[in-house]
Amino acid sequence: MSADFQDEDAPPELIDVSAMPADQTSVDEEPTTRVPITLVTGYLGAGKTTLLNYILTEKHGKKIAVIMNEFGDSMDIEKPMTVNQGGQEVTEWMEVGNGCICCSVKDSGVMAIESLMERRGTFDYILLETTGLADPGNIAPIFWMDEGLGSSIYLDGIVTLVDAKNITRLLDEPAPEEKAESHDVHHNHGSGPVLSMAHMQISHADVVILNKTDLVTDQELEAVRDRVASINSVAKIHVTDHSRTPQIEGVVLDLHAYDHLADLDFSKKGHSHMDPAISTTAIVRPPIPADKVNCVDAWLRSVLWDTIFPAPANSVSSEPYPVDFEVHRLKGILILDDGTSRIIQAVRDVFEIRDAEPISTEDKSQPLQCKIVLIGRGLGSSVEPWQESFESCLAAK
Ligand SMILES: Nc1nc2c(ncn2[C@@H]2O[C@H](COP(=O)(O)OP(=O)(O)OP(=O)(O)O)[C@@H](O)[C@H]2O)c(=O)[nH]1
Numbered sequence: 001m002s003a004d005f006q007d008e009d010a011p012p013e014l015i016d017v018s019a020m021p022a023d024q025t026s027v028d029e030e031p032t033t034r035v036p037i038t039l040v041t042g043y044l045g046a047g048k049t050t051l052l053n054y055i056l057t058e059k060h061g062k063k064i065a066v067i068m069n070e071f072g073d074s075m076d077i078e079k080p081m082t083v084n085q086g087g088q089e090v091t092e093w094m095e096v097g098n099g100c101i102c103c104s105v106k107d108s109g110v111m112a113i114e115s116l117m118e119r120r121g122t123f124d125y126i127l128l129e130t131t132g133l134a135d136p137g138n139i140a141p142i143f144w145m146d147e148g149l150g151s152s153i154y155l156d157g158i159v160t161l162v163d164a165k166n167i168t169r170l171l172d173e174p175a176p177e178e179k180a181e182s183h184d185v186h187h188n189h190g191s192g193p194v195l196s197m198a199h200m201q202i203s204h205a206d207v208v209i210l211n212k213t214d215l216v217t218d219q220e221l222e223a224v225r226d227r228v229a230s231i232n233s234v235a236k237i238h239v240t241d242h243s244r245t246p247q248i249e250g251v252v253l254d255l256h257a258y259d260h261l262a263d264l265d266f267s268k269k270g271h272s273h274m275d276p277a278i279s280t281t282a283i284v285r286p287p288i289p290a291d292k293v294n295c296v297d298a299w300l301r302s303v304l305w306d307t308i309f310p311a312p313a314n315s316v317s318s319e320p321y322p323v324d325f326e327v328h329r330l331k332g333i334l335i336l337d338d339g340t341s342r343i344i345q346a347v348r349d350v351f352e353i354r355d356a357e358p359i360s361t362e363d364k365s366q367p368l369q370c371k372i373v374l375i376g377r378g379l380g381s382s383v384e385p386w387q388e389s390f391e392s393c394l395a396a397k
Protein backbone atom coordinates (compact mmCIF):
# COMPACT_ATOMS: atom_id res chain seq x y z
CA MET A 1 0.00 0.00 0.00
CA SER A 2 1.27 3.44 -0.91
CA ALA A 3 2.05 5.73 2.01
CA ASP A 4 -0.14 8.38 0.38
CA PHE A 5 -3.20 6.37 1.18
CA GLN A 6 -2.41 5.86 4.80
CA ASP A 7 -4.92 7.64 6.95
CA GLU A 8 -6.77 6.82 10.11
CA ASP A 9 -9.24 4.66 8.23
CA ALA A 10 -6.51 2.42 6.92
CA PRO A 11 -6.64 -1.11 8.27
CA PRO A 12 -4.27 -1.71 11.17
CA GLU A 13 -1.00 -3.40 10.39
CA LEU A 14 -1.11 -7.08 11.02
CA ILE A 15 1.27 -8.43 13.60
CA ASP A 16 2.32 -12.02 13.56
CA VAL A 17 1.06 -13.09 16.94
CA SER A 18 2.48 -16.57 16.69
CA ALA A 19 5.98 -15.13 16.72
CA MET A 20 5.40 -13.50 20.12
CA PRO A 21 5.58 -14.92 23.60
CA ALA A 22 2.12 -16.05 24.66
CA ASP A 23 1.74 -13.58 27.53
CA GLN A 24 2.76 -10.56 25.49
CA THR A 25 0.57 -10.31 22.44
CA SER A 26 0.14 -6.56 22.29
CA VAL A 27 3.45 -4.95 23.11
CA ASP A 28 2.68 -1.76 21.22
CA GLU A 29 -0.76 -1.14 22.59
CA GLU A 30 -1.45 1.44 25.24
CA PRO A 31 -2.74 0.12 28.51
CA THR A 32 -6.50 -0.23 28.24
CA THR A 33 -7.45 1.58 31.43
CA ARG A 34 -10.28 3.92 30.57
CA VAL A 35 -10.57 7.36 32.14
CA PRO A 36 -13.79 7.99 34.10
CA ILE A 37 -15.90 11.04 33.28
CA THR A 38 -18.55 12.72 35.42
CA LEU A 39 -21.16 14.98 33.82
CA VAL A 40 -22.00 18.00 35.94
CA THR A 41 -25.43 19.36 35.09
CA GLY A 42 -27.94 21.73 36.64
CA TYR A 43 -30.04 24.67 35.63
CA LEU A 44 -28.58 28.11 34.84
CA GLY A 45 -26.65 29.44 37.80
CA ALA A 46 -27.18 26.42 40.06
CA GLY A 47 -23.49 26.35 41.06
CA LYS A 48 -21.77 24.04 38.54
CA THR A 49 -18.73 26.23 37.97
CA THR A 50 -18.52 26.89 41.71
CA LEU A 51 -18.42 23.13 42.28
CA LEU A 52 -15.70 22.60 39.69
CA ASN A 53 -13.58 25.38 41.12
CA TYR A 54 -14.05 23.93 44.59
CA ILE A 55 -12.94 20.51 43.42
CA LEU A 56 -9.92 21.90 41.61
CA THR A 57 -8.70 23.66 44.73
CA GLU A 58 -9.39 20.80 47.15
CA LYS A 59 -6.69 18.31 47.96
CA HIS A 60 -7.83 15.01 46.59
CA GLY A 61 -4.67 13.57 45.07
CA LYS A 62 -6.28 13.16 41.67
CA LYS A 63 -5.30 14.87 38.47
CA ILE A 64 -8.56 16.14 37.06
CA ALA A 65 -9.21 17.54 33.61
CA VAL A 66 -12.12 19.94 33.55
CA ILE A 67 -14.14 20.78 30.47
CA MET A 68 -16.23 23.89 31.00
CA ASN A 69 -19.07 24.11 28.59
CA GLU A 70 -20.48 27.58 28.53
CA PHE A 71 -22.68 29.68 26.36
CA GLY A 72 -20.56 31.04 23.53
CA ASP A 73 -21.09 34.61 24.49
CA SER A 74 -20.29 34.29 28.14
CA MET A 75 -17.23 32.15 27.71
CA ASP A 76 -14.69 34.91 27.80
CA ILE A 77 -16.42 36.24 30.88
CA GLU A 78 -16.29 33.03 32.80
CA LYS A 79 -12.69 32.45 31.80
CA PRO A 80 -11.09 34.99 34.16
CA MET A 81 -13.25 33.56 36.93
CA THR A 82 -12.18 29.98 36.49
CA VAL A 83 -8.54 30.06 35.53
CA ASN A 84 -5.87 31.25 37.99
CA GLN A 85 -6.53 28.31 40.24
CA GLY A 86 -2.82 27.76 40.64
CA GLY A 87 -3.03 23.98 40.40
CA GLN A 88 -1.74 21.78 37.64
CA GLU A 89 -5.15 20.84 36.39
CA VAL A 90 -5.86 20.81 32.69
CA THR A 91 -8.76 22.97 31.67
CA GLU A 92 -10.24 22.74 28.21
CA TRP A 93 -12.79 25.20 26.97
CA MET A 94 -15.43 24.37 24.55
CA GLU A 95 -17.85 26.75 23.00
CA VAL A 96 -21.37 25.63 22.35
CA GLY A 97 -21.84 27.33 19.00
CA ASN A 98 -25.51 27.93 18.54
CA GLY A 99 -26.45 26.42 21.80
CA CYS A 100 -27.62 22.90 21.08
CA ILE A 101 -25.41 20.82 23.29
CA CYS A 102 -26.65 17.47 22.11
CA CYS A 103 -25.66 18.29 18.55
CA SER A 104 -22.52 20.22 19.32
CA VAL A 105 -21.21 17.88 21.98
CA LYS A 106 -20.72 15.39 19.18
CA ASP A 107 -18.25 17.64 17.44
CA SER A 108 -16.79 20.22 19.80
CA GLY A 109 -17.27 18.13 22.93
CA VAL A 110 -15.89 14.98 21.47
CA MET A 111 -13.03 16.99 20.02
CA ALA A 112 -12.26 18.57 23.37
CA ILE A 113 -12.20 15.15 24.98
CA GLU A 114 -10.13 13.67 22.17
CA SER A 115 -7.57 16.43 22.47
CA LEU A 116 -7.48 15.72 26.19
CA MET A 117 -6.98 12.04 25.56
CA GLU A 118 -3.86 12.83 23.57
CA ARG A 119 -2.42 14.03 26.84
CA ARG A 120 -3.53 10.89 28.53
CA GLY A 121 -1.45 10.06 31.54
CA THR A 122 -1.42 13.66 32.71
CA PHE A 123 -4.82 13.24 34.36
CA ASP A 124 -6.95 10.45 35.70
CA TYR A 125 -10.43 11.89 35.75
CA ILE A 126 -12.56 14.13 33.53
CA LEU A 127 -15.30 16.48 34.71
CA LEU A 128 -17.58 17.83 31.98
CA GLU A 129 -19.81 20.80 32.81
CA THR A 130 -22.84 20.97 30.57
CA THR A 131 -24.68 24.19 29.84
CA GLY A 132 -27.46 25.02 32.23
CA LEU A 133 -30.06 24.21 29.60
CA ALA A 134 -28.82 20.82 28.49
CA ASP A 135 -30.54 17.52 29.03
CA PRO A 136 -27.93 15.03 30.24
CA GLY A 137 -30.03 12.18 28.91
CA ASN A 138 -28.92 13.19 25.44
CA ILE A 139 -25.30 13.66 26.29
CA ALA A 140 -24.63 10.49 28.21
CA PRO A 141 -25.28 8.04 25.38
CA ILE A 142 -22.70 9.80 23.20
CA PHE A 143 -20.03 8.24 25.35
CA TRP A 144 -21.24 4.80 24.48
CA MET A 145 -22.17 5.38 20.89
CA ASP A 146 -18.93 7.02 19.85
CA GLU A 147 -16.64 4.06 19.27
CA GLY A 148 -13.39 5.96 19.55
CA LEU A 149 -14.31 7.58 22.82
CA GLY A 150 -15.92 4.50 24.27
CA SER A 151 -12.58 2.75 24.28
CA SER A 152 -10.75 5.52 26.13
CA ILE A 153 -13.30 6.93 28.60
CA TYR A 154 -16.36 5.73 30.47
CA LEU A 155 -19.21 7.58 32.09
CA ASP A 156 -18.82 7.38 35.84
CA GLY A 157 -21.97 9.27 36.72
CA ILE A 158 -24.21 12.32 36.37
CA VAL A 159 -24.21 14.94 39.10
CA THR A 160 -27.00 17.51 39.06
CA LEU A 161 -26.71 20.77 40.96
CA VAL A 162 -30.04 22.09 42.22
CA ASP A 163 -30.55 25.72 43.21
CA ALA A 164 -32.62 25.31 46.39
CA LYS A 165 -33.97 28.83 46.11
CA ASN A 166 -35.21 28.66 42.53
CA ILE A 167 -35.92 25.02 41.77
CA THR A 168 -39.55 24.99 42.90
CA ARG A 169 -40.43 27.82 40.55
CA LEU A 170 -38.56 26.14 37.69
CA LEU A 171 -40.35 22.85 38.23
CA ASP A 172 -43.72 24.59 38.36
CA GLU A 173 -43.16 26.51 35.14
CA PRO A 174 -44.91 25.00 32.16
CA ALA A 175 -42.58 23.15 29.84
CA PRO A 176 -41.82 24.90 26.57
CA GLU A 177 -44.13 24.27 23.64
CA GLU A 178 -43.31 21.18 21.70
CA LYS A 179 -42.16 22.02 18.20
CA ALA A 180 -44.04 19.48 16.18
CA GLU A 181 -42.13 18.64 13.01
CA SER A 182 -38.43 19.26 13.22
CA HIS A 183 -37.36 17.43 16.34
CA ASP A 184 -38.62 15.36 19.15
CA VAL A 185 -38.15 18.26 21.55
CA HIS A 186 -38.20 16.40 24.83
CA HIS A 187 -37.82 12.73 25.09
CA ASN A 188 -40.82 11.80 26.97
CA HIS A 189 -40.43 9.05 29.53
CA GLY A 190 -43.64 7.13 29.39
CA SER A 191 -46.82 8.87 28.38
CA GLY A 192 -46.78 11.70 30.90
CA PRO A 193 -46.59 15.38 30.09
CA VAL A 194 -43.55 16.87 28.40
CA LEU A 195 -41.01 17.53 31.09
CA SER A 196 -39.04 20.70 31.54
CA MET A 197 -35.26 20.83 31.44
CA ALA A 198 -35.11 21.12 35.21
CA HIS A 199 -37.10 17.87 35.50
CA MET A 200 -34.85 16.11 33.01
CA GLN A 201 -31.71 17.15 34.80
CA ILE A 202 -32.99 15.86 38.12
CA SER A 203 -34.44 12.67 36.73
CA HIS A 204 -31.17 11.66 35.06
CA ALA A 205 -29.02 12.34 38.11
CA ASP A 206 -27.09 9.72 40.01
CA VAL A 207 -26.28 12.36 42.60
CA VAL A 208 -28.23 15.53 43.35
CA ILE A 209 -26.42 18.34 45.10
CA LEU A 210 -28.98 20.60 46.76
CA ASN A 211 -27.07 23.86 46.70
CA LYS A 212 -27.62 27.44 47.95
CA THR A 213 -29.03 26.24 51.23
CA ASP A 214 -27.94 29.55 52.76
CA LEU A 215 -30.73 31.24 50.79
CA VAL A 216 -33.63 29.13 52.10
CA THR A 217 -35.17 28.26 55.47
CA ASP A 218 -34.98 24.74 56.90
CA GLN A 219 -38.62 24.24 56.03
CA GLU A 220 -38.13 25.33 52.44
CA LEU A 221 -35.14 23.03 52.20
CA GLU A 222 -37.18 20.04 53.35
CA ALA A 223 -39.89 20.86 50.80
CA VAL A 224 -37.27 21.02 48.03
CA ARG A 225 -35.71 17.76 49.18
CA ASP A 226 -39.10 16.04 49.03
CA ARG A 227 -39.77 17.49 45.62
CA VAL A 228 -36.44 16.27 44.26
CA ALA A 229 -36.96 12.83 45.80
CA SER A 230 -40.39 12.61 44.21
CA ILE A 231 -38.82 13.14 40.77
CA ASN A 232 -35.85 10.87 41.37
CA SER A 233 -36.03 8.50 44.28
CA VAL A 234 -32.77 6.69 43.58
CA ALA A 235 -30.31 9.57 43.37
CA LYS A 236 -28.23 10.28 46.45
CA ILE A 237 -29.00 13.77 47.74
CA HIS A 238 -26.30 15.95 49.31
CA VAL A 239 -26.99 19.37 50.81
CA THR A 240 -24.45 22.15 50.25
CA ASP A 241 -23.69 25.82 50.49
CA HIS A 242 -21.50 27.17 47.68
CA SER A 243 -21.19 23.64 46.28
CA ARG A 244 -18.87 22.58 49.10
CA THR A 245 -19.58 18.89 49.22
CA PRO A 246 -18.60 17.05 52.40
CA GLN A 247 -16.20 14.95 50.37
CA ILE A 248 -15.49 14.51 46.71
CA GLU A 249 -15.00 10.79 46.31
CA GLY A 250 -18.34 9.08 46.01
CA VAL A 251 -20.12 12.41 45.71
CA VAL A 252 -18.71 13.76 42.46
CA LEU A 253 -15.89 11.35 41.62
CA ASP A 254 -15.77 7.57 41.63
CA LEU A 255 -19.53 7.15 41.48
CA HIS A 256 -19.46 3.90 39.49
CA ALA A 257 -23.04 4.61 38.60
CA TYR A 258 -22.93 2.75 35.32
CA ASP A 259 -20.81 -0.21 36.16
CA HIS A 260 -23.80 -2.33 35.23
CA LEU A 261 -24.68 -1.11 31.80
CA ALA A 262 -27.61 -3.45 31.49
CA ASP A 263 -29.61 -1.36 33.97
CA LEU A 264 -29.58 1.64 31.69
CA ASP A 265 -32.56 3.12 30.02
CA PHE A 266 -31.51 6.00 27.82
CA SER A 267 -33.87 6.16 24.90
CA LYS A 268 -32.00 6.70 21.67
CA LYS A 269 -34.72 8.56 19.89
CA GLY A 270 -34.71 11.46 22.31
CA HIS A 271 -33.29 14.61 20.87
CA SER A 272 -33.92 17.46 23.22
CA HIS A 273 -33.02 20.99 22.41
CA MET A 274 -32.62 23.87 24.74
CA ASP A 275 -35.71 25.66 25.87
CA PRO A 276 -36.69 27.62 22.76
CA ALA A 277 -38.30 30.40 24.79
CA ILE A 278 -34.98 31.29 26.38
CA SER A 279 -32.53 33.53 24.59
CA THR A 280 -29.19 35.17 25.22
CA THR A 281 -28.23 38.76 24.57
CA ALA A 282 -24.95 40.57 25.22
CA ILE A 283 -24.25 44.24 25.85
CA VAL A 284 -20.70 45.20 24.87
CA ARG A 285 -19.05 48.59 25.30
CA PRO A 286 -15.66 50.22 25.97
CA PRO A 287 -14.34 50.74 29.53
CA ILE A 288 -16.50 52.86 31.81
CA PRO A 289 -15.51 55.55 34.33
CA ALA A 290 -14.73 54.03 37.71
CA ASP A 291 -17.35 56.22 39.42
CA LYS A 292 -20.12 54.71 37.28
CA VAL A 293 -20.25 51.34 39.03
CA ASN A 294 -23.12 52.70 41.15
CA CYS A 295 -25.10 53.39 37.98
CA VAL A 296 -24.63 49.80 36.90
CA ASP A 297 -25.78 48.67 40.33
CA ALA A 298 -28.95 50.77 39.99
CA TRP A 299 -29.53 49.45 36.48
CA LEU A 300 -29.22 45.85 37.72
CA ARG A 301 -31.66 46.51 40.56
CA SER A 302 -34.23 47.78 38.11
CA VAL A 303 -33.77 44.84 35.73
CA LEU A 304 -33.38 42.05 38.31
CA TRP A 305 -35.34 43.19 41.36
CA ASP A 306 -38.15 45.30 39.93
CA THR A 307 -38.19 43.71 36.44
CA ILE A 308 -38.68 47.21 35.11
CA PHE A 309 -36.83 47.92 31.91
CA PRO A 310 -34.78 51.07 32.53
CA ALA A 311 -36.19 53.09 29.66
CA PRO A 312 -33.87 55.67 28.17
CA ALA A 313 -35.14 59.27 28.04
CA ASN A 314 -34.73 59.82 24.31
CA SER A 315 -34.95 56.49 22.63
CA VAL A 316 -33.94 56.06 19.01
CA SER A 317 -34.16 52.29 19.09
CA SER A 318 -36.20 50.80 16.28
CA GLU A 319 -37.06 47.85 18.51
CA PRO A 320 -39.73 47.99 21.19
CA TYR A 321 -38.62 47.74 24.83
CA PRO A 322 -39.00 44.36 26.41
CA VAL A 323 -41.96 44.58 28.78
CA ASP A 324 -42.69 41.10 30.01
CA PHE A 325 -39.17 39.83 30.53
CA GLU A 326 -37.47 37.53 33.01
CA VAL A 327 -33.69 37.33 33.49
CA HIS A 328 -32.67 33.86 34.71
CA ARG A 329 -28.98 34.44 34.54
CA LEU A 330 -26.62 37.32 34.01
CA LYS A 331 -22.84 37.35 33.87
CA GLY A 332 -20.72 40.34 33.18
CA ILE A 333 -17.35 41.95 33.30
CA LEU A 334 -16.91 45.70 33.76
CA ILE A 335 -13.61 47.18 32.68
CA LEU A 336 -13.05 50.50 34.47
CA ASP A 337 -10.95 53.39 33.26
CA ASP A 338 -8.74 53.15 36.35
CA GLY A 339 -7.42 49.79 35.10
CA THR A 340 -9.40 47.62 37.50
CA SER A 341 -12.35 45.44 36.65
CA ARG A 342 -15.45 43.96 38.27
CA ILE A 343 -17.28 40.70 37.80
CA ILE A 344 -21.07 40.71 37.84
CA GLN A 345 -22.91 37.51 38.67
CA ALA A 346 -26.66 37.14 38.93
CA VAL A 347 -29.06 34.26 39.24
CA ARG A 348 -32.63 35.58 39.08
CA ASP A 349 -32.81 38.41 41.61
CA VAL A 350 -29.64 37.57 43.56
CA PHE A 351 -26.69 39.48 42.19
CA GLU A 352 -23.22 40.60 43.17
CA ILE A 353 -20.59 42.93 41.76
CA ARG A 354 -17.13 41.96 42.92
CA ASP A 355 -13.51 42.81 42.18
CA ALA A 356 -12.07 40.71 39.39
CA GLU A 357 -8.65 39.15 39.25
CA PRO A 358 -6.38 41.69 37.58
CA ILE A 359 -6.34 41.01 33.86
CA SER A 360 -2.85 40.68 32.47
CA THR A 361 -2.10 43.47 30.01
CA GLU A 362 0.28 41.02 28.35
CA ASP A 363 -2.59 38.81 27.27
CA LYS A 364 -3.69 40.39 24.01
CA SER A 365 -6.41 37.81 23.50
CA GLN A 366 -8.26 39.36 26.41
CA PRO A 367 -10.61 42.00 25.01
CA LEU A 368 -10.65 45.09 27.22
CA GLN A 369 -14.35 45.62 26.77
CA CYS A 370 -17.20 45.66 29.21
CA LYS A 371 -19.59 42.82 28.52
CA ILE A 372 -22.88 41.87 30.11
CA VAL A 373 -24.58 38.66 29.05
CA LEU A 374 -28.25 38.17 29.86
CA ILE A 375 -30.05 34.85 29.57
CA GLY A 376 -33.79 34.72 30.03
CA ARG A 377 -37.27 34.83 28.61
CA GLY A 378 -38.81 37.69 26.67
CA LEU A 379 -35.53 39.54 26.20
CA GLY A 380 -36.51 40.43 22.64
CA SER A 381 -34.80 39.63 19.39
CA SER A 382 -32.34 42.51 19.44
CA VAL A 383 -29.78 43.78 21.90
CA GLU A 384 -30.44 47.35 20.76
CA PRO A 385 -32.94 48.38 23.45
CA TRP A 386 -30.74 46.81 26.14
CA GLN A 387 -27.67 48.54 24.86
CA GLU A 388 -29.49 51.87 24.70
CA SER A 389 -30.87 51.45 28.19
CA PHE A 390 -27.45 50.63 29.59
CA GLU A 391 -25.81 53.56 27.82
CA SER A 392 -28.40 56.02 29.05
CA CYS A 393 -27.98 54.83 32.63
CA LEU A 394 -24.24 55.49 32.34
CA ALA A 395 -24.86 58.90 30.82
CA ALA A 396 -27.25 59.95 33.59
CA LYS A 397 -25.87 62.41 36.12
N1 LIG B 1 -25.74 32.46 48.06
C1 LIG B 1 -25.18 31.47 47.35
N2 LIG B 1 -24.66 31.72 46.13
C2 LIG B 1 -24.09 30.71 45.44
C3 LIG B 1 -24.03 29.39 45.96
N3 LIG B 1 -23.42 28.60 45.05
C4 LIG B 1 -23.10 29.40 44.00
N4 LIG B 1 -23.51 30.68 44.23
C5 LIG B 1 -23.38 31.84 43.35
O1 LIG B 1 -24.29 31.68 42.26
C6 LIG B 1 -23.76 32.24 41.07
C7 LIG B 1 -23.74 31.21 39.95
O2 LIG B 1 -22.82 30.18 40.26
P1 LIG B 1 -22.08 29.32 39.12
O3 LIG B 1 -21.25 28.30 39.81
O4 LIG B 1 -21.42 30.22 38.14
O5 LIG B 1 -23.33 28.62 38.42
P2 LIG B 1 -23.34 27.70 37.09
O6 LIG B 1 -24.29 26.59 37.37
O7 LIG B 1 -21.97 27.34 36.69
O8 LIG B 1 -23.99 28.73 36.06
P3 LIG B 1 -24.17 28.57 34.43
O9 LIG B 1 -22.89 27.98 33.91
O10 LIG B 1 -24.42 29.97 33.95
O11 LIG B 1 -25.37 27.70 34.23
C8 LIG B 1 -22.38 32.78 41.45
O12 LIG B 1 -22.52 34.14 41.77
C9 LIG B 1 -22.03 31.98 42.69
O13 LIG B 1 -21.13 32.67 43.54
C10 LIG B 1 -24.59 29.14 47.28
O14 LIG B 1 -24.60 28.03 47.81
N5 LIG B 1 -25.15 30.21 47.89
Ligand SMILES: [Zn+2]
Nearest residue numbers: 048049050129
Ligand atom coordinates in the same frame (compact mmCIF):
# COMPACT_ATOMS: atom_id res chain seq x y z
ZN1 LIG C 1 -20.95 27.61 34.84
